[in-house]
Amino acid sequence: MSNHELEIVDVIKKIKDLKAEKVGLQFPEGLKVHAIKIARQIEEGTGVIVIISADPCYGACDVADVDMGDLVDVLVHFGHRPLPIDYDLPVIFVDARSNMDLLGCVKSSIRLLEGYEKIGLVTTIQHLHLVNEVADFIEQNGKEILMDKGSGTTKGQVLGCNFSAIKNLDADAFLYIGSGNFHPLGIKLFTDKTVIVADPYLGEARKIDEFANRILRIRSARIAKAMDAKRFGIIVSTKKGQSRLELAKNLKNILKDVDREGFILLLDDVSPDLLIPFMDLDAFVMTACPRIAIDDSEMYKKPLMTPQELEIAIGKRKWEDYEIDEIKYSG
Numbered sequence: 001m002s003n004h005e006l007e008i009v010d011v012i013k014k015i016k017d018l019k020a021e022k023v024g025l026q027f028p029e030g031l032k033v034h035a036i037k038i039a040r041q042i043e044e045g046t047g048v049i050v051i052i053s054a055d056p057c058y059g060a061c062d063v064a065d066v067d068m069g070d071l072v073d074v075l076v077h078f079g080h081r082p083l084p085i086d087y088d089l090p091v092i093f094v095d096a097r098s099n100m101d102l103l104g105c106v107k108s109s110i111r112l113l114e115g116y117e118k119i120g121l122v123t124t125i126q127h128l129h130l131v132n133e134v135a136d137f138i139e140q141n142g143k144e145i146l147m148d149k150g151s152g153t154t155k156g157q158v159l160g161c162n163f164s165a166i167k168n169l170d171a172d173a174f175l176y177i178g179s180g181n182f183h184p185l186g187i188k189l190f191t192d193k194t195v196i197v198a199d200p201y202l203g204e205a206r207k208i209d210e211f212a213n214r215i216l217r218i219r220s221a222r223i224a225k226a227m228d229a230k231r232f233g234i235i236v237s238t239k240k241g242q243s244r245l246e247l248a249k250n251l252k253n254i255l256k257d258v259d260r261e262g263f264i265l266l267l268d269d270v271s272p273d274l275l276i277p278f279m280d281l282d283a284f285v286m287t288a289c290p291r292i293a294i295d296d297s298e299m300y301k302k303p304l305m306t307p308q309e310l311e312i313a314i315g316k317r318k319w320e321d322y323e324i325d326e327i328k329y330s331g
């Protein structure tokens with residue numbers, strides 16, 4: 001049986017154990033294409049009625065327990081592990097393990113790791129079950145592998161907004177196993193060390209440095225544009241895993257201290273269109289997902305910043321002390 005089939009067999013058993021009659025399913029965007037097939041498997045395997053959450057799901061922070069709390073007995077959430085927060089109903093978390101071979105791209109990374117001895121190894125939950133195999137291979141090539149668990153994350157796992165699993169690693173460089181620039185960019189901004197991506201989907205390895213430098217130039221330009229801003233929108237998320245109202249209130253006070261105005265805006269999904277009615281504000285600060293300001297800023301007409309970037313814009317922090325924003329979880 002494939003990893004996927006094993007996971008569904010396990011889900012069916014857990015649903016039966018819970019004696020659920022109505023079951024919610026939630027998938028991140030990349031896994032939604034499997035939703036119908038999985039819904040059919042679960043309905044046929046258990047006799048329950050399945051309701052699929054078709055809204056966007058952005059991450060572990062965005063579990064649909066509140067939305068589905070009155071509709072289903074249990075929610076099955078694919079692609080993430082639980083954060084240390086309280087959920088409104090029983091949630092079965094499914095890793096959605098990838099069957100992809102990792103060693104091909106990891107072999108390609110060896111030449112890029114030349115000159116680095118201690119390698120911090122990180123990945124996402126989809127590849128975590130194969131990370132020991134990768135660690136053994138890298139060690140056979142003469143490197144020392146460093147891994148740690150974080151607050152709210154498993155050993156070797158990072159989220160786009162939580163790097164606690166690598167913060168205590170004395171690594172010379174980091175090797176990220178997975179696709180895209182999202183997580184490796186975060187690791188680069190968090191550590192300022194060399195980050196190499198071993199991408200099993202493209203079957204290649206690459207450095208993230210050039211991309212990260214381009215992003216930092218964009219961040220610098222956004223901050224510069226916000227330096228003269230007088231009125232700020234401080235965005236707070238209603239999503240349980242992203243909600244940082246206390247931070248927003250602090251930012252409002254900090255702005256008041258420097259004779260600027262801050263207005264707290266509460267949103268579920270943050271999008272440029274939803275900010276259009278607030279164009280009399282000069283700039284926005286994001287206390288919801290920290291990555292929106294960094295990864296999506298080109299979509300926004302007015303400067304959109306992280307809390308740390310706001311501090312730079314109003315002269316409370318130096319550019320040299322730039323830090324990526326994190327959502328810190330205890331547990």
Ligand code: SF4
Pocket residue numbers: 058059060061062159160161162241242288289290291327
């Ligand atoms: S807050 Fe953003 S980066 Fe963090 S888990 Fe949610 S979507 Fe991902």
